Each structure stands twice: as C-alpha cells, then as structure tokens.
Amino acid sequence: MKIRPAGPHKVFFAFVLIVGLLFVESTQGQREALSIADPEPVISAETDTAKSDQKIQSRIENIFAELDALSAVTVNVSEGVVTLQGEVANEMAAQQAQRLANRLAGVVTVEDQINRTLAVADNVRPVIESFRTQLLNFIKALPLLGLSLLVLAVFILLGSFLARRQLLWQKLTPNPFLAELLAGAVRLVMLLLGVILALNLLGASSVITTILGGAGVIGLAIGFAVRDTMENYISSIMLSLRQPFRAKDHVVINELEGIVVRLTSRATILMTLDGNHLRIPNAAVFKGIILNYTTNPERRFEFELGVDASDDPVAGMKAGMDAIRDLDFILEDPEPFALIKTVGDSNIVLSFYAWIDQRKTNFAKARSLAIRAAMRVLEAQGFTLPEPIYRLRFDPQVSTALASGFSGKPAGQAIDPTQKPGGDPPAHPISLSDEDLDVSPDKHLEQKVEEEIESDRGNDLLDAAVPHE
DSSP states (O other): OOOOOOOHHHHHHHHHHHHHHHHHHHHHHHHHHHHHHSOOOOOOHHHHHHHHHHHHHHHHHHHHHTOGGGTTEEEEEETTEEEEEEEESSHHHHHHHHHHHHTSTTOOEEEEOOEEOOOHHHHHHHHHHHHHHHHHHHHHHHHHHHHHHHHHHHHHHHHHHHHTOHHHHHHHSSSHHHHHHHHHHHHHHHHHHHHHHHHHHTTOHHHHHHHHHHHHHHHHHHHHHTHHHHHHHHHHHHHHHHOOOOTTOEEEETTEEEEEEEEOSSEEEEEOTTSOEEEEEHHHHHHSOEEESSSSSEEEEEEEEEEETTSOHHHHHHHHHHHHHTSTTSOSSSOOEEEEEEEOSSEEEEEEEEEEETTTSOHHHHHHHHHHHHHHHHHHTTOOOOOOOOOOOOOHHHHHHHHHHHHSSOTTOOOOTTOOTTSOOOOOOOOOOTTTTOOOOOHHHHHHHHHHHHHTGGGOOOOTTSOOO
16 A cells, blocks of 8 residues: 655644644643632631621520510520520520520520529519509509590490480481481490590500401301391381381281281281281391282272073173172272173183272171172072082982982972971071171271280381371
C-alpha cells in the first residue's frame, strides 16, 4: 500500500487544535489553584446557635421579670431546648411560664423543672391584691355607673310614658290591638336605647356587639321553635286589619260552621249551631276559606221532590211554587222558582228554590216547612210521590191465593186502598200549633253567644269601627 503525505493546510489545522487544547487545560488549572489558595470564609453554625439560644434566654428572662408570679423562675436554653427551673406558687403559674416560653420563635421544646411551693401566703396574696384592685376600680367607677343607671332609668320612664298614651296610638292605628302592640314596641325600643347608651358610657361597647350578636342567634332559634305561635300571632294582626267577619256573624270556616264569638291573638272562637265552643287557629282562618252568611241577610234554600213519571212535571212545579209562595216567611223578591232536576226510569225529580231573610227566619225551620207545604199540595192534587217499586211475577193460582189472603175477602173482590191491614180506619191528621210552625231564629243560641261575648269582651280584636272586608 502506498501512503500519501498530508497537505500543508491539514498540518496547520492540527497544530491550531493542539495549541487550543493546551490553553484550555492551563486556564482551568490556574482557576483551581486560585480557589485552593484563597478559600471563601465559612460561617460557624455553632456560633449562630449559641447566639440564638442566648437571645431566647434573654427574652424569656425579661418577660418573667415583669411578672411577679414568675420572677423566681430561672431559664436555661441549649440548642433551642428551654429548661425552666425555680419556684412558683401553684400549677397555674407554672403552666403560664410554659405557655410564654413556647410562644417565642426558635424554641424547640420546654422542659418543666419548676417547683410548685403551694404556700398559703403565696397563693392568697395575689387573690387579695386582685380583689383590692378591683374594689378600688369599682369605687372609682361609681359616679360613672350612677350616671349610666340614671340614663337607663330616664329611658325606661320615657318609654312607659309614651306607651301609656293610648289615645295617641289609637289615632295612629286602626284598632286597639295594634295600638297596644305599637305601644309595647315603643317601650321595648326605648329600653334598648337606654341599655346601649348606658353601656357606651361605661366603655363596654364590645359587650353591646356581643349582646346584639347573641340576641340575633337566640332570636333565630326562638323563631324556629315558636314558628306556629308567631304565625298565629301575625295572622291575628292581619285578621284584625281586614275584619272578614264580626261578632255574631254566622260563618263557615274550612267546613266548620258556627257563630263568631271573638277573635283573640291566637284563635278565632265560634259557637257551633249545637251550642259547643270551637277554637280555630288564626293561621288556619287567615289562609282558609270563609263563608259568611250574615254579610248578606238574604239566603236561598233548595230541596228536591219527586213525582211519578206519568205526571206532568210542569204542573207539579206550579203547584209546589204556589204552596211555597203562600208561606209568610218566603221573600217575594227574589221570587221562588223550580226546575226539573233529573228524569229517572220511574220518577221525575223537581228542584224548588226560595229566599228568606236570615235576620228574621231560621234557615233550617223555613226549609222544613217549605218541603211540607209542597208535599201536601202535590199529594192533594193527585201527584204520586215516588216510592220503592218492585215488580214480582207469580203463577195465576199463587196470585189469586195471595190476593185473597191479604184482603181477608174472596178472590176477585176489590180492596179499599185507604183501609189499613187488620181493618183499622184511616189515620186522622195531627193538629199543629203556632209554635210548631214558628220559624223565628233560635233565641237560645243567640243568648248563649251573647253570654260568651260578654264573658271576655276586652279580649276581642274585632272592632265595629274598622271597615268590614
């Protein structure tokens, strides 16, 4: 193999490369020598720890020197560990020393080597000094305390004076209940203002904030606890403002019927038509359905009578209406009327309508006598009132035997329809007195309602002076 010599440019490039490598190596060696010759100064960790311990010890000793109960406690700090020695009067002072030492930065832990002397003199003396100091402060504060009590008394008397101005509150409110409520609110507001001002004079403004915050939380809790009671109370206020009924009104509230006795702060009192005492919560009354019969003295009643399907229903309507019109307690305006209600398989049902004045006429009695009058006229004019009909089919021999057995006569002989079984003569009509036909209102119930109202008239929120809803 023949080796060719390198060119001059390649030799020059190799020379430059070798010189550069030698220069870099020489520079690095000089830097290492300089770093070895002139080392950077190193801070001693032991020196810093000692200074920190000394600072902590000095700080704790200065704190304990300011406190009489801890003045005899000695402090030693090493590597952040605080050792407490010496004597204190009781366990409370020792715990105080530990808490104070633990609060400093850099403290790792606290070793308690304090001796509790439990000496009577050491423990009694601070209590006596504290009591003496408090007594002196109280004596100094007596003039300010007296001024605060005087301000509170003035506000209480002012609130009572304003609350007793019944004429003023009655002019501002629509009924006595709201007047009393507003007077009580004014008294309470004046009391709160007096308490706040008295506490401010004593420099207890922080107490006011605490009381108000606590009152808010307590008020919320009480509100949930007495929610139903508060709902009834608010409903009574709204009912006293709206006045949907008056005392002695005949009402139906949520299908409960009776005569209104009074409206209290919690319930509406009714006297039922059978003379019983009925209490309905005001919340149910305020949200319920109220039917007031007394608001409009005219009231309509209705009843139904049936006639045979073969009878003329219009003639039956006319006969019944004529009989109803003849009754003295029936109003001519609006006039009575009748309608055909339904047509059945064996009868026709007629509906009769008439009006009465509830102030002079008992509704139930009037309706009963109207039914009687219509029935008598229909029967007298030959209308057949519906009766249960049963269709029975028998063989001819059985039919003949049954007919002769019930009549007591030979078969084929006619049976008198007015003759009762056993041959008794037809019954005679019973004579009626004026008292039996009396339709005046129930005086006994009215008397019971009046007695109930008079028994506690001052507790009634209903006021005739307030507009009726």
